[in-house]
Each structure stands twice: as structure tokens, then as C-alpha cells.
Amino acid sequence: MAKAIVLITAEPGMDRGVAGQIKKVKGVGNVYLVTGLYDIVAEVQAPDDASMVALAYDKIRVIDGIRETHTMFCLDV
Numbered sequence: 001m002a003k004a005i006v007l008i009t010a011e012p013g014m015d016r017g018v019a020g021q022i023k024k025v026k027g028v029g030n031v032y033l034v035t036g037l038y039d040i041v042a043e044v045q046a047p048d049d050a051s052m053v054a055l056a057y058d059k060i061r062v063i064d065g066i067r068e069t070h071t072m073f074c075l076d077v
Contacts, residue, residue: 001045002052003074004058008040014065015039021063027055038070049073 010018015033019040023031029043042060046052056071 001047002054003043003045004052005072006042006044006056007070007072008042008060008066009037009068010039011065011067017055018063021065022060025059027051027059029068039061054067063065 008018008022016066019031022028022040022042025044027046029045031043032041033039034041044052044055044060046055047051052073056069060066061069
């Protein structure tokens with residue numbers, strides 16, 4: 001199972017709406033509104049790395065109101 005944390009910057013005033021849309025995406029777990037450099041943090045998981053890339057790039061990044069994303073793949077230690 002591939003896991004990642006997606007850090008999201010939304011267009012001004014659109015953070016709550018974007019967070020609501022992200023919550024609807026299959027594979028997205030927790031979604032948080034945060035302060036600082038990013039507006040939203042999403043915990044996501046997918047069956048494998050290829051599915052994770054498709055989730056991050058084809059399902060999340062295309063949501064209207066997202067200005068920028070930064071995806072951090074989680075690695076087992």
C-alpha cells in the first residue's frame with residue numbers, strides 16, 4: 001500500500017471548498033485546513049506507486065481552486 005501526504009495551496013478564499021472536494025476523492029483519508037505555507041493537508045493511500053501518482057496528479061491536482069500541490073511519499077522505516 002502506497003501512502004502520501006499532499007500539501008495544498010488553494011486560491012484565496014477557496015480553501016474550505018477545495019478541502020470539501022478533496023474529501024470526496026477515493027483514496028483520501030484525513031483532510032485538514034492548516035496555517036502556514038500551505039492551506040490544506042491530505043493523507044492519501046493507494047494500492048501501489050502508479051495508482052498513487054494517478055491519484056495525486058489526475059484526481060487531486062485538477063480540482064478547481066488548487067493553486068499548487070506538494071506530494072510527499074511516505075516510506076517505511
